[in-house]
Amino acid sequence: MVQDLALYIHVPFCRQKCYYCDFISFPYGREQVQSYLAGLERELKLYSQLLAAKRVRTLYFGGGTPSCLSARELAALFALVHRYVPAEHITEATVECNPGTICREKLRVMKGAGINRISLGVQALQDEHLARLGRIHQAGDVYRSYDLLRREGFANVAFDLIFALPGQSLAQWEETLKGVIELAPEHISTYNLTFEEGTPFYRWREEGRLVPPPEELDAAMYQLALEILPAAGYQQYEIANFAKGGRECRHNLTYWHNEAYLGLGPGAHSYDGKRRRWANESSLEKYLAALAEGRAPLAASEELTLELEQAETVILALRLCQGLARSRFQRRFCQDLFEVYAGSLEKLARQELLEVSPQGIRLTKKGLFFANRVFLEFLPA
Incomplete structure (x- = not known):
């Protein structure tokens, strides 16, 4: 029987890295993007037999900020992937976008490539908090980008939000939730801010320059989301995720069901759905060097024990x-x-x-x- 597979493509470029982010990303540059695309093609070739033997059901372009690529670069990226991945079995194809980095030309390229879901990194609807997070957009960009998405025919749009921000009040979080509900995207994710080692936010907290909100306020914000979003027609289906009927993120459900997924690009992770998982080199230079030598750019590989596979199956499902x-x-x-x-x-x-x-x-x-x-x-x- 042909096994289903979720395919993740990491696009590791940003116009500016947010202060809280520890994802693998590098400053956008045309030459770097061309080198990345050449490396990605080599990696796709290495996995071509695996991709031919599986049925790719979901495709997810994450980052980084995939939408910071030009329309021409996006077209090259999508064409490259579809050269090795048949489109006929894909039920959900997502691209992560940041407000202010999309335009009509880019969206038409996405639409033409079969992208049917957009994940928009909104985070907050107050300019003061967006600036404090290091985001490059303002609240006005959210409304303009969302309007453009709808006008270009995207019927499945997801918003990512972050709460428990330094200096954020419960009233401001409620304002963000209600503002987003008024726009009516199909999916809303709500994550509390975490301080990851190696980020400016982590360093500033250690130095006392940044004070996280008290745990009681963090919990109150989560409770507010649990009350407001279902009342507005968003069914909670995962700890941090809410969706209108049938609009759950199918790609992420693969992770929570502890099923097989393949990750390509710098820092991407993969799992065979059984006992083996592996991760790519996070350095763009090391990633490209390995592929230039004709070998997989593996940084780490792990064989899971039965006990760990069972535990992870339980933990992921409990989300x-x-x-x-x-x-x-x-x-x-x-x-x-x-x-x-x-x-x-x-x-x-x-x-x-x-x-x-x-x-x-x-x-x-x-x-x-x-x-x-x-x-x-x-x-x-």
């Missing part, structure tokens, strides 16, 4: 509001979920963090706020 079906775990591992994790399930249920039924397990409303504590219970000692 979903539907949780993990007991039958699904049984089919995958030929073991009973309730026997493998009897002690942990009893403990978490007693703490009211996990709902346990004969059919399976899922986080409780309380568990949503303490998800990381729940996840730790399933990791091998």
